[in-house]
Amino acid sequence: MSTEVADVVIVGAGPVGLMCAYLGHLCGMRTVIVDKSDGPLKVGRADALNARTLQLLELVDLFTELYPLGKRCNTSSVWADGKFISRQSSWWDELEGCLHKHFLMLGQSYLENLLDEKLGKRGAGVKRSTTVDNIELNKKGCLTTLSNGEKIQSSYLIGADGSHSFVRHHFKIPFKVIRPQIVWAVIDGMIETNFPKVPEIIVFQAETSDVAWIPREGDIDRFYVRMDTKDFSIPDAIDKINHAIKPHTLRFKAIVWFSQFSVKESVAEKFFVKDRIFLAGDACHIHSVNGGQGLNTGLADAFNLMWKLNRVMNFDIPAELLQSYEDERRPVAESVIETSGELVRSTKYSQNGTHAQDYVKIVEKRAGNITGMGIRYGDEGLCGSRLFDVEIFNGIVKTRLYSLLNYTKFTLLIFGDDEVNLSLPKFIKVIQIYSNKCQASYWTDSSPYMNQAILVRPDSYIESAAPLDKVASLFKLTIDIK
Numbered sequence: 092m093s094t095e096v097a098d099v100v101i102v103g104a105g106p107v108g109l110m111c112a113y114l115g116h117l118c119g120m121r122t123v124i125v126d127k128s129d130g131p132l133k134v135g136r137a138d139a140l141n142a143r144t145l146q147l148l149e150l151v152d153l154f155t156e157l158y159p160l161g162k163r164c165n166t167s168s169v170w171a172d173g174k175f176i177s178r179q180s181s182w183w184d185e186l187e188g189c190l191h192k193h194f195l196m197l198g199q200s201y202l203e204n205l206l207d208e209k210l211g212k213r214g215a216g217v218k219r220s221t222t223v224d225n226i227e228l229n230k231k232g233c234l235t236t237l238s239n240g241e242k243i244q245s246s247y248l249i250g251a252d253g254s255h256s257f258v259r260h261h262f263k264i265p266f267k268v269i270r271p272q273i274v275w276a277v278i279d280g281m282i283e284t285n286f287p288k289v290p291e292i293i294v295f296q297a298e299t300s301d302v303a304w305i306p307r308e309g310d311i312d313r314f315y316v317r318m319d320t321k322d323f324s325i326p327d328a329i330d331k332i333n334h335a336i337k338p339h340t341l342r343f344k345a346i347v348w349f350s351q352f353s354v355k356e357s358v359a360e361k362f363f364v365k366d367r368i369f370l371a372g373d374a375c376h377i378h379s380v381n382g383g384q385g386l387n388t389g390l391a392d393a394f395n396l397m398w399k400l401n402r403v404m405n406f407d408i409p410a411e412l413l414q415s416y417e418d419e420r421r422p423v424a425e426s427v428i429e430t431s432g433e434l435v436r437s438t439k440y441s442q443n444g445t446h447a448q449d450y451v452k453i454v455e456k457r458a459g460n461i462t463g464m465g466i467r468y469g470d471e472g473l474c475g476s477r478l479f480d481v482e483i484f485n486g487i488v489k490t491r492l493y494s495l496l497n498y499t500k501f502t503l504l505i506f507g508d509d510e511v512n513l514s515l516p517k518f519i520k521v522i523q524i525y526s527n528k529c530q531a532s533y534w535t536d537s538s539p540y541m542n543q544a545i546l547v548r549p550d551s552y553i554e555s556a557a558p559l560d561k562v563a564s565l566f567k568l569t570i571d572i573k
């Protein structure tokens with residue numbers, strides 16, 4: 092059997108592997124993606140796309156198809172003894188530079204199916220019912236042997252193969268797991284209730300706070316129920332729901348998905364091996380589902396990694412750029428674990444017996460992680476911050492800044508009326524955005540970046556910024572122009 096040649100082999104076609112393959116394909120890479128399953132997820136698992144993920148999806152033309160399928164939700168409320176206690180959404184409402192200030196409640200399967208279909212149509216579909224027998228590092232990169240005997244020589248390999256990652260084990264990357272002995276049930280289904288149902292995330296205060304009610308797409312509702320033991324039945328979990336919402340009652344007309352999970356927390360000691368093998372998503376970070384961050388963090392890994400591989404592979408940029416994947420994403424993974432860990436423990440332990448209120452306060456305090464909008468690379472200043480999305484006009488047509496970005500390129504945004512003449516390589520798209528209404532040109536009167544040149548990375552974080560008369564300095568200081 093001859094050896095297939097590819098740029099990147101991706102092990103695992105969950106949402107993160109599929110996104111890596113999709114982004115790689117957009118960048119013109121030859122990708123091979125394999126998965127042990129016979130098809131994308133049909134039901135269950137992650138349930139919410141956060142505001143940052145929605146922005147990232149806009150960058151790569153996935154937003155329009157997914158957005159109408161979900162339900163918007165940016166409100167958390169607390170109930171106790173059958174009574175409404177409080178409702179909060181300030182951390183969403185106050186978000187700057189963002190159009191969609193809410194979660195999109197939408198099951199993971201919708202994203203997986205869309206990506207799976209798009210890859211199939213591009214002739215880069217997933218090799219299903221296939222695992223990996225061996226991965227060998229060699230001079231050209233990685234030689235992967237699949238379970239069907241096929242061999243693939245690639246420059247890079249990504250392990251997006253979930254929490255039990257074969258790739259992580261194969262390269263003996265330490266992954267010390269903490270188990271706080273907290274077990275949850277998750278039930279998705281159609282319900283009948285006399286509770287005054289609203290599409291909000293509701294946490295219930297009983298003796299502790301062991302039930303959360305999550306709105307979902309269509310006519311589905313989700314319940315997370317803390318059981319504290321692995322030995323329970325679905326009726327046991329439903330009893331707990333009825334206890335928490337007393338004096339109201341609830342019954343499931345149909346259950347579409349049920350799962351039990353024991354909370355485990357870990358971040359892989361390394362996110363890559365010898366500039367060739369990378370881990371992304373659950374393969375390198377696992378934590379409790381509280382805060383809905385698993386899928387969102389994994390997708391952000393994919394957006395961080397793939398443009399860097401593109402630059403090194405196709406633009407002769409030194410491989411050191413790849414180190415920044417771990418430097419940037421590992422601290423994010425650690426902060427996500429702190430957030431979800433604090434949230435999950437607060438459902439059980441509370442100094443004042445106010446678990447549910449405590450929970451919402453933690454959500455507020457850690458909103459940067461939960462909305463995704465607080466994630467930045469580097470400590471302060473514009474450099475490393477996410478680009479704010481603002482309303483701009485093309486002549487009289489209203490649009491958004493993010494609609495101008497392109498994941499396969501850097502974008503140099505010139506905000507202001509001074510003309511700047513630069514001769515830049517093809518991988519930098521230059522867009523001037525004037526401050527005044529200018530027929531047939533981009534303009535805005537609401538940008539925080541006026542009279543500045545902002546160099547934006549493909550994943551829409553700011554690489555560097557300078558006043559307009561110093562725009563040339565951006566290139567000497569930051570990126571090698573080849």
Ligand SMILES: Cc1cc2nc3c(=O)[nH]c(=O)nc-3n(C[C@H](O)[C@H](O)[C@H](O)COP(=O)(O)OP(=O)(O)OC[C@H]3O[C@@H](n4cnc5c(N)ncnc54)[C@H](O)[C@@H]3O)c2cc1C
Nearest residue numbers: 103105106107126127136137222252253257372373385386
């Ligand atoms: C049971 C369960 C319930 C969850 N519930 C929630 C929830 O309620 N809310 C929430 O926010 N998050 C939830 N999560 C977490 C969320 O689903 C993950 O964070 C997200 O799926 C991460 O995506 P991923 O692509 O990194 O990994 P995964 O989605 O795990 O995908 C990994 C893929 O790799 C494939 N694979 C594994 N090993 C191999 C191999 N050796 N060869 C080939 N393919 C392989 C698998 O078939 C899978 O398709 C849940 C996870 C699990 C497992």
